[in-house]
Amino acid sequence: MSDALRPQPKPGVMDIAAYVPGKSAAPAGVKLHKLSSNENPLGASPAAKEAVKALAEKMEFYPDGSATKLREAIGEVHGLNPANIVCSNGSDEIIGLLAQTYLKPGDEAIFTEHGFLVYKIYTQAAGAVPVSVKETNATANVDAILAAVTDRTRVVFLANPNNPTGTYIPFDEVRRLQAGLPKNVLLVLDAAYAEFVRRNDYESGIELVSSTENVVMTRTFSKVHGLGGIRLGWAYCPAHIADAMNRMRGPFNVNAAAIEAGTAAIRDRAHVERSVEHNAKWLAWTTDELTALGLSVTPSVGNFILIHFPADEAHSAAKADDYLTARGYVLRRVSAYGFPNALRMTIGTEEASRGVVAALKDFLK
Numbered sequence: 001m002s003d004a005l006r007p008q009p010k011p012g013v014m015d016i017a018a019y020v021p022g023k024s025a026a027p028a029g030v031k032l033h034k035l036s037s038n039e040n041p042l043g044a045s046p047a048a049k050e051a052v053k054a055l056a057e058k059m060e061f062y063p064d065g066s067a068t069k070l071r072e073a074i075g076e077v078h079g080l081n082p083a084n085i086v087c088s089n090g091s092d093e094i095i096g097l098l099a100q101t102y103l104k105p106g107d108e109a110i111f112t113e114h115g116f117l118v119y120k121i122y123t124q125a126a127g128a129v130p131v132s133v134k135e136t137n138a139t140a141n142v143d144a145i146l147a148a149v150t151d152r153t154r155v156v157f158l159a160n161p162n163n164p165t166g167t168y169i170p171f172d173e174v175r176r177l178q179a180g181l182p183k184n185v186l187l188v189l190d191a192a193y194a195e196f197v198r199r200n201d202y203e204s205g206i207e208l209v210s211s212t213e214n215v216v217m218t219r220t221f222s223k224v225h226g227l228g229g230i231r232l233g234w235a236y237c238p239a240h241i242a243d244a245m246n247r248m249r250g251p252f253n254v255n256a257a258a259i260e261a262g263t264a265a266i267r268d269r270a271h272v273e274r275s276v277e278h279n280a281k282w283l284a285w286t287t288d289e290l291t292a293l294g295l296s297v298t299p300s301v302g303n304f305i306l307i308h309f310p311a312d313e314a315h316s317a318a319k320a321d322d323y324l325t326a327r328g329y330v331l332r333r334v335s336a337y338g339f340p341n342a343l344r345m346t347i348g349t350e351e352a353s354r355g356v357v358a359a360l361k362d363f364l365k
Ligand SMILES: *Cc1c(COP(=O)(O)O)cnc(C)c1O
Pocket: 038, 089, 090, 091, 092, 093, 116, 159, 162, 163, 190, 192, 219, 220, 221, 222, 223, 228, 231, 232, 233
């Protein structure tokens, strides 16, 4: 059919490779252990569940379009001014809003080689040019990022820690990155996994947002809070950036269930602590066990690990994926992230962690 005879997407749209979420099905009759999307094996806070149940009786009412009580709860817990917080339908939406707000056709946005794929998608959706920068040992390299800056650069996206590698850069490196960027370039620090990091040299970026005019930190309720299905994220940003995003976002972008669930979840510090404790224990255990099997595991500070498979065809990541899936252990293929022979595994329950290790031991025999 001639292009003139039907609507045409704007230039660049058909170049976007749509995001492929983690699989969530096991073969019939096999118990599913979903380890493909970095979800919390302990589930959501009981308080958040109660809050959502109560909301069921009030669903006819529009939500508060500025999510005031949620921003106040986040502000209280993290010691932030609620006026500098913008909430969103997942932190993916914040990334999209920032791209739509700060990138125009011809501008460039920088992210790293194995960076979260959503950055590229939203950069292309804004008509801008994605610029991918090499990493060193699967870790962001500040000098390489700074070397890629041109006079068309408008945004730098950095997941710290990064998904799917689980690696991070220490705060003095983040500070050096900010200091080296032109003042008109926005630095987006995606701290989706910040709660899990237990390193003295890590900081999520709050201090840098407070003390500069060009840094935004994004957070999510999908990981440590176990609310992936509710779709809720937030950004902490300078006032001028919050002002711009509040003009660009949908008037009711955060739904009423998300406001209730998030307000309860952020205040349940005990659930966060339990989740972080569980993760720390089984992250270390799983890493050690898989390493002992002869597999190489990228050292992770998140709630997932990147497992690299041997070069021989019989023991490839694809074969391991089939083997594990047949037994109900659903991990994530990461070819699209530049790791054709690795799988990403979420740290799940004790049962799932032990199950994967036992299955991979058999697989490698
Ligand atoms: C999971 C994840 C997010 C969170 O996405 P939501 O839209 O909030 O569910 C953001 N950034 C990274 C790097 C992630 O891995």
